[in-house]
Amino acid sequence: MHTQQLFSLKNEVAIVTGGGQGLGEQMATGLAEAGAHVIIADMNLANAEKVASNLRSLGIESFGFQVDVTKKEMIDIMVRAVIDRFGKIDVLVTSAGIGQWVPAEDMPEDDWKRVIDVNLNGTFLCCQVVGREMIKKEKGSIITISSMSGMVANTPQTQSHYNASKGGVIMLVKSLASEWAPYHIRVNTIAPGYMETQLVTDLLKRLPEYAEAWSKLVPFKRFGQPEEIKGPCVFLASNASSYITGSVLVMDGGYTIW
Numbered sequence: 189m190h191t192q193q194l195f196s197l198k199n200e201v202a203i204v205t206g207g208g209q210g211l212g213e214q215m216a217t218g219l220a221e222a223g224a225h226v227i228i229a230d231m232n233l234a235n236a237e238k239v240a241s242n243l244r245s246l247g248i249e250s251f252g253f254q255v256d257v258t259k260k261e262m263i264d265i266m267v268r269a270v271i272d273r274f275g276k277i278d279v280l281v282t283s284a285g286i287g288q289w290v291p292a293e294d295m296p297e298d299d300w301k302r303v304i305d306v307n308l309n310g311t312f313l314c315c316q317v318v319g320r321e322m323i324k325k326e327k328g329s330i331i332t333i334s335s336m337s338g339m340v341a342n343t344p345q346t347q348s349h350y351n352a353s354k355g356g357v358i359m360l361v362k363s364l365a366s367e368w369a370p371y372h373i374r375v376n377t378i379a380p381g382y383m384e385t386q387l388v389t390d391l392l393k394r395l396p397e398y399a400e401a402w403s404k405l406v407p408f409k410r411f412g413q414p415e416e417i418k419g420p421c422v423f424l425a426s427n428a429s430s431y432i433t434g435s436v437l438v439m440d441g442g443y444t445i446w
């Protein structure tokens with residue numbers, strides 16, 4: 189296959205959770221630019237619809253859907269609508285996620301449960317519901333968004349629930365890759381480092397001095413720009429990565445080297 193064809197997603201159908209902003213918006217744009225029809229699933233409907241409207245100008249079909257990834261019934265309704273319209277789902281990207289800093293010894297149980305629920309349980313539920321459709325077609329590529337925080341405990345911030353949720357996502361990916369390989373479904377994860385999105389800028393509002401501390405720990409001496417995730421996402425979604433499953437694609441400016 190010609191290299192340009194390897195990266196093409198023409199007429200494929202993709203769902204991106206958390207696609208209303210940040211990394212999800214960029215990955216949705218990358219998939220659409222590669223030719224896929226893209227469904228934006230986000231809790232924030234206004235953002236999801238805005239992104240979908242921008243993507244339609246690329247000549248593909250796109251629509252926004254209000255989905256809370258912790259609510260299975262909302263995922264079910266969205267997936268049913270996508271199957272009714274397109275008959276298949278080729279690509280799932282799970283980018284919906286939240287972060288918080290709180291010392292473990294002071295962490296209210298509800299905070300622990302909320303972060304695990306969105307980041308880990310929500311990822312599992314989306315993979316399960318979409319995976320069932322992919323199994324019927326014996327085809328699919330699932331890309332979860334974990335984090336370098338799933339592999340190393342970042343410092344100086346205190347985020348044991350976040351780190352645990354992302355470590356869980358990495359192991360979930362390997363488990364699903366193993367179970368679903370017989371159905372030709374590839375399951376991989378992108379583990380970003382510090383990316384300049386609202387999630388990070390909101391957290392830094394309380395402790396802006398952390399930004400400098402972090403930069404010193406990144407070999408590239410800068411944060412990642414959100415659009416830098418487009419390439420890794422299209423690579424994992426497309427035939428360019430046809431022999432890759434269960435892998436963790438780390439994109440952290442070298443943070444985890446040291």
Ligand SMILES: NC(=O)c1ccc[n+]([C@@H]2O[C@H](COP(=O)([O-])OP(=O)(O)OC[C@H]3O[C@@H](n4cnc5c(N)ncnc54)[C@H](O)[C@@H]3O)[C@@H](O)[C@H]2O)c1
Pocket residue numbers: 205206207208209210211212229230231232235255256257258282283284285286287306310333334335336379380381382383384385386387388
């Ligand atoms: N920004 C970083 O530095 C960084 C680094 C590593 C990993 N990540 C991960 O990347 C993913 C995207 O992060 P981001 O930086 O783009 O964050 P962001 O806050 O900019 O965007 C997150 C999106 O997810 C949506 N969302 C949140 N909870 C949801 C829910 N329950 N159901 C549906 N949608 C929900 C939000 O509405 C928002 O549109 C997250 O999983 C995050 O943990 C981010």
